[in-house]
Amino acid sequence: MWWDETHGRDMNIAVDRMKELQAVDQRYRSDYEAMGSTTWTNPDYESLTERRNAEFERVLTPEQYQQYVLLSTPPAPTPGTPAPAR
Numbered sequence: 001m002w003w004d005e006t007h008g009r010d011m012n013i014a015v016d017r018m019k020e021l022q023a024v025d026q027r028y029r030s031d032y033e034a035m036g037s038t039t040w041t042n043p044d045y046e047s048l049t050e051r052r053n054a055e056f057e058r059v060l061t062p063e064q065y066q067q068y069v070l071l072s073t074p075p076a077p078t079p080g081t082p083a084p085a086r
Contacts, residue, residue: 001072002029011064024055 001007002025008018028048035042057065 001068007071011067013060013064017059020059021056024052024059028052 003018003021005018007013008015008021013021028051031044031048032039035045035048039045053069056068060068
């Protein structure tokens with residue numbers, strides 16, 4: 001999930017905090033893009049995402065961070081059903 005005005009409004013994030021979140025996105029965007037169209041299959045994906053999320057956690061309130069985690073984590077597939085396409 002990339003931070004945009006809709007997420008900021010939906011999560012009640014102050015304008016200055018949104019700018020910080022978008023700056024974090026900008027710092028990491030090229031690294032994600034370099035991983036190709038299936039970023040989650042890249043061996044560096046998890047560590048990159050953990051570093052990015054740690055920066056988000058420093059900017060957001062605990063409640064906002066939990067909401068971010070819920071929004072950015074795809075639901076686990078039900079046993080016997082295919083995983084959602086990314």
